[in-house]
Amino acid sequence: xxxxxxxxxxxxxxxxxxxxxxxxxxxxxxxxxxxxxxxxxxxxxxxxxxxxxxxxxxxxxxxxxxxxxxxxxxxxxxxxxxxxxxxxxxxxxxxxxxxxxxxxxxxxxxxxxxxxxxxxxxxxxxxxxxxxxxxxxxxxxxxxxxxxxxxxxxxxxxxxxxxxxxxxxxxxxxxxxxxxxxxxxxxxxxxxxxxxxxxxxxxxxxxxxxxxxxxxxxxxxxxxxxxxxxxxxxxxxxxxxxx
Amino acid sequence: xxxxxxxxxxxxxxxxxxxxxxxxxxxxxxxxxxxxxxxxxxxxxxxxxxxxxxxxxxxxxxxxxxxxxxxxxxxxxxxxxxxxxxxxxxxxxxxxxxxxxxxxxxxxxxxxxxxxxxxxxxxxxxxxxxxxxxxxxxxxxxxxxxxxxxxxxxxxxxxxxxxxxxxxxxxxxxxxxxxxxxxxxxxxxxxxxxxxxxxxxxxxxxxxxxxxxxxxxxxxxxxxxxxxxxxxxxxxxxxxxxxxxxxxxxxxxxxxxxxxxxxxxxxxxxxxxxxxxxxxxxxxxxxxxxxxxxxxxxxxxxxxxxxxxxxxxxxxxxxxxxxxxxxxxxxxxxxxxxxxxxxxxxxxxxxxxxxxxxxxxxxxxxxxxxxxxxxxxxxxxxxxxxxxxxxxxxxxxxxxxxxxxxxxxxxxxxxxxxxxxxxxxxxxxxxxxxxxxxxxxxxxxxxxxxxxxxxxxxxxxxxxxxxxxxxxxxxxxxxxxxxxxxxxxxxxxxxxxxxxxxxxx
Numbered sequence: 001x002x003x004x005x006x007x008x009x010x011x012x013x014x015x016x017x018x019x020x021x022x023x024x025x026x027x028x029x030x031x032x033x034x035x036x037x038x039x040x041x042x043x044x045x046x047x048x049x050x051x052x053x054x055x056x057x058x059x060x061x062x063x064x065x066x067x068x069x070x071x072x073x074x075x076x077x078x079x080x081x082x083x084x085x086x087x088x089x090x091x092x093x094x095x096x097x098x099x100x101x102x103x104x105x106x107x108x109x110x111x112x113x114x115x116x117x118x119x120x121x122x123x124x125x126x127x128x129x130x131x132x133x134x135x136x137x138x139x140x141x142x143x144x145x146x147x148x149x150x151x152x153x154x155x156x157x158x159x160x161x162x163x164x165x166x167x168x169x170x171x172x173x174x175x176x177x178x179x180x181x182x183x184x185x186x187x188x189x190x191x192x193x194x195x196x197x198x199x200x201x202x203x204x205x206x207x208x209x210x211x212x213x214x215x216x217x218x219x220x221x222x223x224x225x226x227x228x229x230x231x232x233x234x235x236x237x238x239x240x241x242x243x
Numbered sequence: 244x245x246x247x248x249x250x251x252x253x254x255x256x257x258x259x260x261x262x263x264x265x266x267x268x269x270x271x272x273x274x275x276x277x278x279x280x281x282x283x284x285x286x287x288x289x290x291x292x293x294x295x296x297x298x299x300x301x302x303x304x305x306x307x308x309x310x311x312x313x314x315x316x317x318x319x320x321x322x323x324x325x326x327x328x329x330x331x332x333x334x335x336x337x338x339x340x341x342x343x344x345x346x347x348x349x350x351x352x353x354x355x356x357x358x359x360x361x362x363x364x365x366x367x368x369x370x371x372x373x374x375x376x377x378x379x380x381x382x383x384x385x386x387x388x389x390x391x392x393x394x395x396x397x398x399x400x401x402x403x404x405x406x407x408x409x410x411x412x413x414x415x416x417x418x419x420x421x422x423x424x425x426x427x428x429x430x431x432x433x434x435x436x437x438x439x440x441x442x443x444x445x446x447x448x449x450x451x452x453x454x455x456x457x458x459x460x461x462x463x464x465x466x467x468x469x470x471x472x473x474x475x476x477x478x479x480x481x482x483x484x485x486x487x488x489x490x491x492x493x494x495x496x497x498x499x500x501x502x503x504x505x506x507x508x509x510x511x512x513x514x515x516x517x518x519x520x521x522x523x524x525x526x527x528x529x530x531x532x533x534x535x536x537x538x539x540x541x542x543x544x545x546x547x548x549x550x551x552x553x554x555x556x557x558x559x560x561x562x563x564x565x566x567x568x569x570x571x572x573x574x575x576x577x578x579x580x581x582x583x584x585x586x587x588x589x590x591x592x593x594x595x596x597x598x599x600x601x602x603x604x605x606x607x608x609x610x611x612x613x614x615x616x617x618x619x620x621x622x623x624x625x626x627x628x629x630x631x632x633x634x635x636x637x638x639x640x641x642x643x644x645x646x647x648x649x650x651x652x653x654x655x656x657x658x659x660x661x662x663x664x665x666x667x668x669x670x671x672x673x674x675x676x677x678x679x680x681x682x683x684x685x686x687x688x689x690x691x692x693x694x695x696x697x698x699x700x701x702x703x704x705x706x707x708x709x710x711x712x713x714x715x716x717x718x719x720x721x722x723x724x725x726x727x728x729x730x731x732x733x734x735x736x737x738x739x740x741x742x743x744x745x746x747x748x
Binding site for chain 2: 052
């Protein structure tokens with residue numbers, strides 16, 4: 001994987017959520033695919049929430065290509081985020097949900113509609129644009145959310161375990177789709193997971209979040225080959241997929 | 244959005260505080276005359292008696308409804324929700340047809356040589372208040388009964404509990420939870436009920452504070468006297484309303500009232516008693532309405548033009564005040580990180596009364612503009628404020644849930660401003676918005692309060708016109724107009740509620 005210049009920078013960022021503190025001070029290069037791994041409650045989602053703009057850092061800065069993005073509201077940041085659930089509005093059709101990625105006011109031109117149709121086809125949802133999310137399977141709902149990511153074409157993609165509820169085979173399928181879409185748009189990916197297999201499957205870098213710190217990203221293979229104590233405690237002695 | 248909601252909340256506080264401030268300033272210290280003290284005493288006594296009688300009847304009636312199943316039970320329970328929307332003046336017209344001098348009851352008593360029943364004075368006020376509030380109290384108590392877990396009732400049955408044991412171990416504790424809220428709610432409503440006192444009360448022995456305010460302004464034009472009364476009314480009414488607000492949870496409006504009774508209901512005389520109670524209550528609630536229909540239907544075709552003009556005014560008032568209420572309630576409910584005073588602003592109108600606010604506005608505006616010209620705008624404003632707490636209470640939990648479920652998704656997609664309103668908030672909140680709109684519109688349509696202070700001959704709303712027709716003994720026209728009013732009130736409620744449901748589906 002070719003790695004470009006650093007695009008995402010957490011500059012001595014201190015995150016404080018109701019007394020819980022997390023520090024981060026590192027950069028991520030362009031086009032990187034990084035996993036965020038660590039025990040539950042360690043602050044993985046907090047880290048993504050701060051980058052996405054739902055939580056202002058108590059101190060320090062978050063930069064994209066050298067520009068501080070702190071003052072930007074979530075929707076204007078150069079990123080898309082997928083949450084654990086509620087990634088689609090249940091009262092809007094699949095096509096409308098995807099169209100929101102082009103224009104939040106949904107006043108779509110014929111060209112916009114054609115692009116929505118293309119995104120539906122690209123994610124294997126051709127013909128399902130008129131359905132409501134409740135009429136989709138879990139995998140189809142994930143695909144719809146990814147189709148919107150594709151249309152938004154933001155340079156950074158944050159995944160906060162959006163596929164956690166899917167079965168293993170379906171999850172791998174979604175991760176492959178993420179990899180393909182990120183390859184097409186050249187997006188940098190930061191993905192929260194609690195599953196080392198996911199990290200090894202999709203990512204080349206891994207950020208370990210534990211003990212109030214989000215460590216700088218290190219190569220995923222190397223990390224699991226020689227896990228530091230905090231990661232070893234999380235994985236347990238017996239389960240280590242890299243061995 | 245954040246600054247907008249704060250500005251609106253500040254405006255509401257100002258709109259409530261300024262009239263009350265004017266009232267306090269004009270009251271020139273509280274020196275209540277003997278007549279005022281009598282009015283205060285009567286106000287408190289009739290409210291306490293109304294609450295006690297309503298709740299005392301509500302307990303056996305709710306128990307009968309909880310443990311019996313019969314054809315029409317669902318309809319009856321729905322009917323119990325109706326008096327909340329029923330214009331008070333229409334209820335009074337119906338009661339006059341049954342209990343009035345030429346009413347059914349007196350016609351039945353006369354051949355038996357029994358003395359005539361009078362609908363005026365204390366007993367009339369009590370009959371009307373029980374008619375209007377027994378259904379509300381019954382629904383509150385019935386909700387308590389339905390909330391007793393089925394497992395506990397089955398356990399009681401397996402232990403061989405007699406009805407007395409059931410009452411002691413399960414129903415008694417439930418009633419101790421539910422009754423304080425029901426008593427306080429009915430007490431607070433009756434404390435500020437103006438239309439009932441205006442039509443059925445009066446005289447030195449049956450004048451409420453609200454009626455005394457009205458008389459001080461309309462007949463004596465003694466504004467500082469009215470202000471002193473309004474201040475007293477606000478003090479007592481405010482305490483009662485806030486107490487009731489604290490003691491009750493949001494109204495369920497019929498949700499979950501049809502769970503089957505999980506154990507065998509007792510037979511014998513208890514079955515007879517339950518049946519008699521249900522029949523009597525149904526008759527008490529239905530007969531006045533049927534009497535109105537019977538008296539009013541023939542005249543419906545040739546109503547005088549004044550009725551249609553008043554109908555137009557009432558409709559405008561209802562629609563405008565509903566729009567204002569929904570705008571206020573929705574903006575406040577959607578406020579992010581609301582400071583505590585924001586919620587207070589939304590429920591503060593509850594602590595005052597239509598007539599007290601009206602007195603303050605009269606004091607503030609009367610030097611500037613002729614009161615008659617302000618009658619309709621002031622009524623729109625006061626109605627909007629008075630229904631705001633209900634709409635806010637209905638919308639707040641839904642708005643919170645919407646924000647918790649979809650707030651971040653909408654933010655991450657840049658869905659903001661009018662797009663957010665159009666694509667997310669209105670469709671997701673359509674159901675509570677429709678229900679709130681229906682409630683506000685029906686309440687405003689039927690309101691007979693502040694309008695009575697301001698309106699001259701040509702500004703009367705439909706409820707006020709009905710009251711004037713009744714006072715002029717034009718009973719048949721009044722009955723026809725009542726029929727029209729109740730039809731429009733329920734139609735407004737139904738249209739808004741059904742519209743919201745359809746938009747949400």
